[in-house]
Amino acid sequence: MSALLEAKEVTRTFWVGRGLFAKKRLLTAVNNLDLSLDKGEVLGLVGESGSGKSTLAKLLLGLLAPNSGSITLAGSDVGAMGRLALARRIQPVFQDPYSSLNPRKPVASIVALPLAVQGVGAAERRKRAVAMLEKVGLAKRHADVYPNELSGGQRQRVAIARALVVEPEIVLLDEPTSALDVSVQSQILNLLLDLRRDLGLTYVFISHNLAVVEHIATRVAVMYLGRIVEMADRETLFRAPRHPYTRALLESVLTPEPGLGVPETGLGLAIPNPLNSPSGCVFHPRCEEAGPRCKAEVPRSLRSPDGFVACHLYDGGVGRAAA
Numbered sequence: 162m163s164a165l166l167e168a169k170e171v172t173r174t175f176w177v178g179r180g181l182f183a184k185k186r187l188l189t190a191v192n193n194l195d196l197s198l199d200k201g202e203v204l205g206l207v208g209e210s211g212s213g214k215s216t217l218a219k220l221l222l223g224l225l226a227p228n229s230g231s232i233t234l235a236g237s238d239v240g241a242m243g244r245l246a247l248a249r250r251i252q253p254v255f256q257d258p259y260s261s262l263n264p265r266k267p268v269a270s271i272v273a274l275p276l277a278v279q280g281v282g283a284a285e286r287r288k289r290a291v292a293m294l295e296k297v298g299l300a301k302r303h304a305d306v307y308p309n310e311l312s313g314g315q316r317q318r319v320a321i322a323r324a325l326v327v328e329p330e331i332v333l334l335d336e337p338t339s340a341l342d343v344s345v346q347s348q349i350l351n352l353l354l355d356l357r358r359d360l361g362l363t364y365v366f367i368s369h370n371l372a373v374v375e376h377i378a379t380r381v382a383v384m385y386l387g388r389i390v391e392m393a394d395r396e397t398l399f400r401a402p403r404h405p406y407t408r409a410l411l412e413s414v415l416t417p418e419p420g421l422g423v424p425e426t427g428l429g430l431a432i433p434n435p436l437n438s439p440s441g442c443v444f445h446p447r448c449e450e451a452g453p454r455c456k457a458e459v460p461r462s463l464r465s466p467d468g469f470v471a472c473h474l475y476d477g478g479v480g481r482a483a484a
């Protein structure tokens with residue numbers, strides 16, 4: 162079976178530099194990345210801030226073009242598909258339900274907007290918007306209220322209804338519960354799981370919170386400085402993590418820092434600036450197991466039945482420098 166969504170050797174760079182006369186430098190946000198998503202999966206994408214998750218999300222949504230490599234949806238190039246055609250098939254839900262909903266529009270118009278863009282008539286739009294509001298656990302009366310009359314959880318339900326009203330195949334959820342209270346978070350996660358089952362959806366679920374990803378994902382990809390360093394089925398990844406970075410992230414879940422949002426990784430050094438990406442394995446300056454080879458040689462991705470790991474530990478060891 163071919164993948165529903167596939168990224169092959171995708172790289173995305175940005176020119177950065179402060180001030181008019183400062184020399185611009187090239188930052189690689191997503192680096193030669195491979196990813197494939199089958200129908201019905203929930204792919205959890207985790208990594209610290211700055212690892213490239215949002216850039217990858219924008220690439221998958223066709224909001225950014227890759228510098229090189231390809232992104233295909235059911236075999237068709239995402240860049241060549243056109244915004245409207247793509248929006249019918251893949252829809253985003255973002256973190257902040259406060260800023261993502263127009264405060265001057267009633268809920269039904271907010272949910273119906275993607276249908277208006279697609280040219281659906283007013284009566285049909287309202288009917289489908291109200292039906293979708295009910296599907297996400299809101300009442301009919303919510304159709305005519307304004308976002309400021311709703312709680313954070315209800316607003317996120319509206320954002321989910323707006324994404325689903327065009328009946329997309331894939332929903333890309335970028336930290337959809339991070340702005341919500343913990344008790345509301347699990348309600349939204351359970352709603353997402355129900356919707357996936359009832360509507361046959363496929364999700365990409367981006368989060369820095371591994372506990373959330375463990376709840377919802379079927380497969381997990383761990384990102385570090387623009388690369389996926391490990392990918393595996395959820396059970397495998399949480400039971401037997403292989404990459405030292407994955408292990409550090411998992412340990413950080415055991416000692417959460419309330420209110421910080423971003424995991425305390427216990428890795429000491431902060432994530433390096435992608436403008437000065439380390440040589441060899443980009444994780445080596447923070448890795449307790451690193452050896453001479455890690456500084457010198459970029460690790461290959463070693464395939465396993467349910468994913469891969471990119472670490473010299475599993476490819477002959479870390480001690481031998483490159484020939």
Ligand SMILES: Nc1ncnc2c1ncn2[C@@H]1O[C@H](COP(=O)(O)OP(=O)(O)OP(=O)(O)O)[C@@H](O)[C@H]1O
Nearest residue numbers: 175177188190209210211212213214215216217435
């Ligand atoms: N438009 C841009 N111009 C310049 N640099 C950018 C741009 N977008 C992202 N970057 C840089 O690319 C790198 C990856 O950023 P990205 O936002 O994709 O990471 P992230 O994992 O989503 O982080 P966060 O969780 O903080 O959103 C960062 O170093 C960021 O500063």
